[in-house]
Amino acid sequence: MVIKPKIRGFICTNAHPVGCAKSVENQINYVKSQNVKAKAEIEGPKNVLVIGCSTGYGLASRITSAFGFGAKTLGICFEKEPSERKTGTAGWYNTAAFHEQAKAEGLYAETMNGDAFSDEIKKAAIKKIKKDLGQVDLIIYSLASPRRTDPDTGEVYKSTLKPVGQGYTTKTYDTDKDKVHDITLEPANQDEIDQTVKVMGGEDWERWMVMLNEAGVVSENAKTTAYTYIGKELTWPIYGQATIGLAKEDLDRAATAIIDKLKGKNVSANVSSLKALVTQASSAIPVMPLYISLIYKVMKEEGTHEGCIEQIEGLFTSCLYAKAPATDDMNRYHMEGKETNDATQAKIKALWDKVTQDNFHELSDYAGYHHEFLNLFGFDIQGVDYEADVNPVVDWS
Template identity: 45%
Template sequence: MLIEPRIRGFICTTAHSTGCTANVLEQIRYVQNQPSIPSGPKKVLLIGASAGYGLASRIVTAFCAQAQTIGVFAGHAAEGKRTASAGWYNTAAFEQAAHQAGLYAKSMHGNAFSDEIKQKTIALIKQDWGEEVVDCVIYSLASSRRTHPKTGALFNAVLKPIEQPYSGKTIDVMRGHLLDVRIEPATAKEIEDTVMVMGGEDWAMWIDALLEANVLAEGIQTVAYSYIGPKLTESIYTKGTIGQAKKHLAETSKILTKRLSPIGGQAFISVNKALVTQASAAIPVVSIYISLIYKIMKEKKLHEACIEQMYRLCSDRLYRKDRQVLVDAQGCIRMDDWEMQADVQQAVTDIWPKLNNENIDALTDMAGYTREFYKLFGFKVEGVDYDQPCAVDVAIPSLAMQQS
């Protein structure tokens, strides 16, 4: 059937299977044209594997390091005339391409926060791979809510400032212009909830479960993805509720490194570049900053999308030939190094006060931002004829479990 994008707020409620497939294959072609990563991991568990950095990580480790991968993801299958989620179509496309290349790839569908999915994933690892085998765990889970597996309590994350209200601008993706927004400060409960959803507790629960099950290999490396950003966005990000969650994530990495030390393991935070994601599209000021940084970094030949960023992470930081992981003074892998260059940030500082609806198209890469937003859901992908019908009900070849 013919599928059109339906935008509701900062989310698209439809997805285009042909476009999602083309987007995945484009990323695979990119990494296939890069040097291989022979020192890369061989058995990779990805928690949050169906979009953005998680999907890109799966593509890089599979097609550049020839790794076997198990990806845990949520999303939903098609139902009636309702399309599946983009993550569903992405996963189906990845698995099909991986299998055609002779690579092991299976996917676990369900609530990654639950004990059930953790145990089902461990059972799959033991069944297919055995014990002491997982040499890389990538935690790239993005969610706005979490039900605690032990207490049953429901936590809802919010993107709010702390102590002071925030007044600023955001992007209306549908109309391509700026909107004024005002966000009241978070309550103590909202801050706590956001940390419980986006912080490091679930990452630690995964590692603890994998350790207890004896499926982690000697020298295991686990990585969670984060963001810091410039002073310009700190009131809504670094000093906001999400910043508190990311702080907890960083603290968790240090705790996990101690827990993994008996088997020579390490836990890292990779601070990545600002990119268009479903999460970033919902954060006021950050969305405008991204459209501006895209223009500046493209002009300076420094721009990276998810796949380029994750290839550089694996080839130049995590799995270098000399086996040395490059980190900063706080022990973080800084993949935002090009974004935070002095000349790039100076350009942002110079342009930012001038932005308005009359000049935003000229001073930022609003067109690129909007195109990347639509591509998240399989729309506006180059080479796809959207006047042709596409499949809605698409099967994932090796779906290990389906849970609503």
């Protein structure tokens, strides 16, 4: 079939297998070009578990581990398989492409497709690690989901994107209607806050680490990190000082708990704060399409723009595998400084104050935002013939 993007709201409901494969190839080539083993100050990972491995920062982490350090990788994701009549998800095709590239280079790569919040997947992953790897020395936690079923109670929790304390009115950009307008968000109630923390906080990360440790599959001096975005003034009301921000703060609690519960293994657990990028998760958050369009404009002009793979390659070489990595008072790693420094933020704030419906496309880099949005699903990637007839059915063998 000839596959064209089908966009509905903030998501694309289909994906292009050849485009996704090309995107994965491009990221692999970037990592290979960086000679990360030489840049890292200490020995890199050997056996890596990536929880949320199929898109965005999780995929970039798996690529960096495998093609930068030669690590064996076990991935966990929750993706939809294609059929003869319907494409699979982008994550499905990304994973298939990763497997193909890894196999070609003799790298171990296995992936489990299922609900990472469930104990069934955790137990299956432990069994696989025992059989194939023995132990893991790096555990990446990179999940983004709107809901979570509690494995103890069976209760389903749903996340909410709302401010906390009081309502908030700000600018946003409606990608469907190509319209800059004001949006008013009502404050979350306590139940909405609690449910969001249950879904997006650190409880599941901590559960993974405890179960892995109790099963004896975490190596001495292992490392684990969970990804977050903290942002600055323009995004704090909807991100940092909001339901999602409180959930992300719970990652700090979990990191401390993991260190304490696994102290016999001398495990390091850090939250890693990364820059704002176009991802399937960020596209759903009010304000973020407008904010990201503006930061792309400023950072490209400054020559500081980075994508997922550049951020993660830097995280591995300057933080995870550095001799004395810098952390803040909450023991977090920070890779977002090129975005959040005062000078860059002042430029973004100036554009934010000026931007209107009439000048949005002039003042922003929405073209760049939309290009990267399409890239998430394998579209608008150089070197791909989008008029060609392609088979949507691709497997992970």
